[in-house]
Amino acid sequence: MTILPLTFAPDPIFSEKVSLEKKVTPELVALAGDLHDTIIDEKAVGISANMVGISKNIIVIDMQDENQPPHIAMINPTITKTSDETQSFTEASICFRGISAKVTRPSKVTISYLDLEGEKKILEADGYFATVIQHEIDYLNGIIFLDYVSSVRRGLLIKKMKKHNKKA
Numbered sequence: 001m002t003i004l005p006l007t008f009a010p011d012p013i014f015s016e017k018v019s020l021e022k023k024v025t026p027e028l029v030a031l032a033g034d035l036h037d038t039i040i041d042e043k044a045v046g047i048s049a050n051m052v053g054i055s056k057n058i059i060v061i062d063m064q065d066e067n068q069p070p071h072i073a074m075i076n077p078t079i080t081k082t083s084d085e086t087q088s089f090t091e092a093s094i095c096f097r098g099i100s101a102k103v104t105r106p107s108k109v110t111i112s113y114l115d116l117e118g119e120k121k122i123l124e125a126d127g128y129f130a131t132v133i134q135h136e137i138d139y140l141n142g143i144i145f146l147d148y149v150s151s152v153r154r155g156l157l158i159k160k161m162k163k164h165n166k167k168a
Contacts, residue, residue: 002034003041004052009096009144009161013050017142018057020076024118028058032073032116035060042094046132048139051095059136063129072123074113077137080122082106089131091145098164099157103148105134 007013021028031049035058039047045063049056062071087107092100108126111133115121125133135145146154 001037004034004038004054006038006042006095007051007053008165009093010158011053011095013053013055014095014139014144015142016050016055018048018050018055018140021057021114024075024114024116028056028075029116031056032058032060032075036062036071036073039094040064044094046136047094048136050139051093057140059133059140061129061132061136063132073116074111074121074123074133075115077111077113077133077140079109079134079137080112081110083108083126087127087131089128091131091135093135093145096144096146096161099146099161101145101149101153101157103131103135103145105131105148109134111137 035047038052039060039062046059046061048059057076058073059077060071060073083106085107086104088102088104090100091103107130109130111123113121146157
């Protein structure tokens, strides 16, 4: 079990778009395992590789809920379809400590990705599961959950996060 050290905001890696992976390698498979160990240790539901400072196009999700799929690793995940219907959840991040924001996103998404065997997969997700997937894919595209709030609200949240980080 390897717990990877998190990269914390305001690191510039969070504004960088990650390149597509050319193929699934043993190193990428090992990284998926380490990412899973990290979210379990953090009691989180999802993580992207850039959240641990690694510019690889992979996310791992484990809803830790028997009503959802078991943990899943997605390489090169791409949202191919979204619903017109939206939903709002309060989102936070293990890399943006001490803050959260209400974010509105499509309530249903279809995702194309490669699994750990290099097979192309299609997944349809809805509800909170869809929000988690969109949140993690955003990280790969240089987008953070604070990009969905007003600039004034974002400034206040970043100030709050910096204050929180000084206390930690």
